[in-house]
Amino acid sequence: MTSAEIEKIFRDETGRALATLIRLVGDFDLAEDALQEAFAAALERWPSTEVPANPRAWLVNVARNKAIDRIRRQISFRAKEAELTHEAQLDAEILPEEDSLVLDDDMLRLIFTCCHPSFATEVQVALTLRTVCGLSTAQVARAFLVSEEAMGQRLVRAKQKIRLAGIPYQVPERDALSLRLRGVLAVIYLVFTEGYVATSGEALMRPDLAREAIRLARLLDTLMPGRREVKGLLALILLHDARRAGRETKGGDIVLLEEQDRTLWDQAQIAEGLRLVEEALQLPGRAEAYAVQAAIAALHARAPNFQDTDWKQIAGLYEVLLRISPSPVIELNHAAAVSMVDGPARALDLIDALQARGGLDGYELLPAVRADLLRRLGRHQAAREAYLAAAAATQLEPLRRLYARRLAELDR
């Protein structure tokens, strides 16, 4: 086995192996250190011998023994009663090969702990990417555009809080589960959104982050089957991501939905997304925001072209969303859909009314949406000002170039 293949196994198994180890040894840092030692041992042994049939169980066992060694060494220095008790528990644990349900629960424990509401949202995202997805601290730092040192500090503090504040390593009880799950889904969606349209920088997309989000949503759908909100989110991000190849030129310029070459869309991924939307909508319960957003994405995915999209139904679905989870983003998207049904003037009225209520204060995409509506209405001077405001509001280079292009078109 090549070291690249071994690296891939590490990458795929880190989250789950760590999840079980944390339960077994009761400490994030100890589990992480022990797993690193187990990886080192595997790199030494696997190239020359056969790779074990169940590499994760092998890694967990080796790491667990390394952890026991560490605890023993500590005890020989300082005889601590608590740690002796802990070691006894550790020895009594059943080896982790057996019960797949227990192992699934470990993964959920890890996810819910990383997404605990006592952490700031960005800390939840960072912890999830580092421990559940197995990204390195340097990779997580890049996702946040901060230095590796700063991210390392943030992760150390978070793990310290888990230990010192007594954040439980468990799946929330039934009555808290829905609320806590919403927090987990928000983290996954945030990771996806950053991958779909980056906040700043040279590149429109960060496909690695989009991929991690899809991986997480898939994992959650396996671990908690039959939940509408999970299926809805997975469908939503699969359908958005399926358009990736059509969304930018080779030179990295944005291609808007109306100009996209739809033959570039990933049809297999669209088929999977459509199937999941159906499943999510058929499960009993009230309308659920992610499933409704996925239904909108499904209408786009099915449409033969931009003009023949079912805009009426899309506008209707945005109205449903406005009732169940109102937000400025939904208001803007609703207005954009209305502009395709009733024309740009009606959409502009909606946005101006919303703006007058202060509902869009500081919202970065507002001038861009207004600029497009004004351009379509032939109000070139107002459109020009709005594009300039849009360009000033964004930190993303491809968006700046798009607005510059629009301005140049207006001047022609």
Next chain:
Amino acid sequence: MQYLLMIYRSEAELFKMNEADRQKMSAEYGTFTQSIIQSGQFKAGDGLQPSTTATTVRVREGKVLTTDGPFAETREQLGGYYLVEAKDLDAAIAIAGRIPGAREGSIEVRPIMIYSPELVQARSGRA
């Protein structure tokens, strides 16, 4: 009369302290604690874990909202405290959410420091 004495200090300075100074400080606290226990004036007292371990709880429209970190609002002032036993942070947050003051103000949930036996000895001045 009873009084709550609140100890404010710079955590940054505390983290920078070397081991010898730390022990000296612990011993001083130990001596002080003993003195007010002996004079019959001690009711309760604890050290707190650093503010990075804090969670602030508010209840608005019946929903429990949590934020990372200590309470940082200058318009509100400390008005009381409860010292409770809870099995984990979730249980402590649940209790905090039931405090009437959580509906108007904020409750900071901060874990109490647990000292190792050596430190407790040092604190009580017997080491």
